[in-house]
Amino acid sequence: MPPQQQRGIPHHLIDIADPTEEYTAARYVRDAMTAIEAIYSRGRWPLLVGGTGLYYRALARGLFPGPAADAKMRARLEEIARRRGVEFLHKMVARVDPPSADRILKRDLKRLVRCLEVYFLTGTPLTDHFADTVSPLEGYETVAVGLSIPLSEIAARTARRVDEQFERGLLDEIRGLLARGVPETARPFGGLVYRQALEHLHGLRGEAETRALIAQENRRYARRQLIWFRKEPNLVWLETSGEQPETVAAVESILAKWPTYFPASS
Secondary structure (H helix, E strand, O other): OOHHHOOOOOOOOOOOOOOOOOOOHHHHHHHHHHHHHHHHHOOOOOOOOOOOHHHHHHHHHOOOOOOOOOHHHHHHHHHHHHHHOHHHHHHHHHHHOHHHHHHOOOOOHHHHHHHHHHHHHHOOOHHHHHOOOOOOOOOOOOOEEEEOOOHHHHHHHHHHHHHHHHHOOHHHHHHHHHHOOOOOOOHHHHOOOHHHHHHHHOOOOOHHHHHHHHHHHHHHHHHHHHHHHHOOOOEEEEOOOOOOHHHHHHHHHHHHHOOOOOOOOO
C-alpha cells in the first residue's frame, strides 16, 4: 500500500520480504503475533485487514505442525507438473481435498505440492489437519467482520485496480526486478498480476488483453475467497464496502456490544 493511502495510520507487515524469499503462512503468524503483542503493549487495538483466507485461518485458528518437507516427494510432484502442467496437480488436489482446491490457485505450484505432500505422507487432507489446530490468538478476544459487496461492484473495482496498477508502472517494476537479478522463477512472478504481466512482456499477448485477463482472474479469485470465508465460523457479515461511513458505524456498533453480541462459544 502506497504511503499516501495509509493516511497517517501505522501499518505493519508491509515490505518485509524480498522477492526471492519464501514467505510462508507460518512466518506470517510469527510476524503478526509480534506486531499484535507490540500494539497491545501500547494500549491499542490491532486491526487485521486483508483477504487471504489461508493466512487468516492460520492466525485465527492455527497451523498444524505437519510433516517435514520430503525432497523426493516434492521432486516427483514437480516432475508431474513439468510433464503434465501445474493444473494437473490442481486436479489431483481437487480429488483428495476439495476445500483446498477451492482456495489454491490452479498455478500455485508451491501450495499445490505442499497440499499433496501432506496428503500422501499422512493419508489425511490438509483441510482436516487444519481442523485440529490451536489458534495463536487463544487468550485474546477477537471480533471478525466480513464485508460482502455485489459481484458487479467487485468486477468494476477489479478493472479499476488493474488499470491503476499499469498506470503506476507495473511493467517498469517488473523490468526493474528482472534487471536486479530476480529470477522469473521467484514466487511473486507466479502469482496473480505479475504472472500475466510477465507473459505480456514476453509477447504472449497484448496489453489490453493482459489487463482483461488479470481482471478476470482476480474476479475468480475473489469468488473463491468469498466461498472460503463463508465457511469460517463467527464472522459477522456486512453487505457493504469498507470505505462507506455506514460500514465504520456498523463495526463500531458491533464493538460496543462486545462480548454480548456474540455467543459464549466465540
